[in-house]
Amino acid sequence: MRKAFLTLIFAGAAGCSDYSTYETKEVEENETLPEACVSNDNVQEIAQETPQLYLDLVIMEKLPLTGATVYEILKDPANGITTCRFPVSGDDNRNCTYSNQNVRLSRGSGTGSAFHEYFHAAQDVNNGNTDMFDLTMKDAAIASLLEEASAVAYVLAAQQEAANRGLEFFMNSERFHASDEQENIDAFHDAYTAAWEKNAGLVAQAREAKSLEAGGQAVVRRLMDGEDLEWRIFYADQAISNINNNSRAFRDDGREFDPDYKDTRYLAYSKLGLVSPQINFIPGEYLGAEADAAIDKCFAGMGFQVVSKTPSPPPVRTARHNTLPWPDFEP
Numbered sequence: 001m002r003k004a005f006l007t008l009i010f011a012g013a014a015g016c017s018d019y020s021t022y023e024t025k026e027v028e029e030n031e032t033l034p035e036a037c038v039s040n041d042n043v044q045e046i047a048q049e050t051p052q053l054y055l056d057l058v059i060m061e062k063l064p065l066t067g068a069t070v071y072e073i074l075k076d077p078a079n080g081i082t083t084c085r086f087p088v089s090g091d092d093n094r095n096c097t098y099s100n101q102n103v104r105l106s107r108g109s110g111t112g113s114a115f116h117e118y119f120h121a122a123q124d125v126n127n128g129n130t131d132m133f134d135l136t137m138k139d140a141a142i143a144s145l146l147e148e149a150s151a152v153a154y155v156l157a158a159q160q161e162a163a164n165r166g167l168e169f170f171m172n173s174e175r176f177h178a179s180d181e182q183e184n185i186d187a188f189h190d191a192y193t194a195a196w197e198k199n200a201g202l203v204a205q206a207r208e209a210k211s212l213e214a215g216g217q218a219v220v221r222r223l224m225d226g227e228d229l230e231w232r233i234f235y236a237d238q239a240i241s242n243i244n245n246n247s248r249a250f251r252d253d254g255r256e257f258d259p260d261y262k263d264t265r266y267l268a269y270s271k272l273g274l275v276s277p278q279i280n281f282i283p284g285e286y287l288g289a290e291a292d293a294a295i296d297k298c299f300a301g302m303g304f305q306v307v308s309k310t311p312s313p314p315p316v317r318t319a320r321h322n323t324l325p326w327p328d329f330e331p
Helices: 043-049 051-061 068-075 111-125 128-134 137-164 182-198 204-224 229-245 261-273 291-302
Strands: 002-010 022-029 036-039 082-086 097-099 102-106 274-276 305-307 328-330
Touching: 036 043, 043 051, 051 068, 051 082, 051 111, 068 111, 068 274, 097 111, 102 111, 111 137, 111 274, 128 137, 128 261, 137 182, 137 204, 137 229, 137 261, 137 291, 182 204, 204 229, 204 274, 204 291, 229 291, 261 274, 261 291
Parallel strands: 082 102
Antiparallel strands: 002 022, 036 082, 097 102, 305 328
């Protein structure tokens, strides 16, 4: 059971959405409490109904490099983000998810889970997870993986920035995620330390931003290379499912031969890793001239194959939703 902070006094003006305006005291939050849903633009409701979530958002607000931009997205009423916390009991699989502007978090799931799903909400608002449907099937599969890998990197980077400011994530040892995998943690810290030393001449915040970005990109790179076996198996299956469930969006229409296609892919990929103006977790090799080679490397590392039902048609751009057959993805 996690000790949380329950709001006693709302010190700000009515409608204020600043978490720092609250006074708090320590109470215990029961993981078996009934489901509670709140709007992320209503701080008073969050503090009263879901004190654990309130604490997580207090931390996010205090992180200028990794938290501030995501925090602003969450509390903007125009984005309509809501969060539901559901109870844990019996054989509950405790999955936390984001879909259709709603974050679902199991009670006691920890700060990392909240940050992971909230980053998916930010990706959604930035159109990162819809722009992938403008890509080829192969490139969209990579986008699906980058979407998840960036969320893992986000948790580790935010946790590091929090530690730099004397703030601590609540981590539930019974809930294990890729951001808890020691080799992913090591990859982050090795790259973070190297960048910190390399950028010693920068002002403090710029130096920290470079280091957080380098650490996050190292994690994304490791995951995309298939080095985390459990993550690879789970998200390879998910990427295949995402593509095959939306197969009509990926007709073989020669879109990759459009002169603007690589710019489209660049924007789609970069939105998935965007944290702030200073930080993006998508490694440069997925955005530059070598992107095709990086994509092929990822395909090999993840164990993908493309099985075409018929030979590819000539490179002629046609309507997006035509009647041509499309390839199936197999792990």
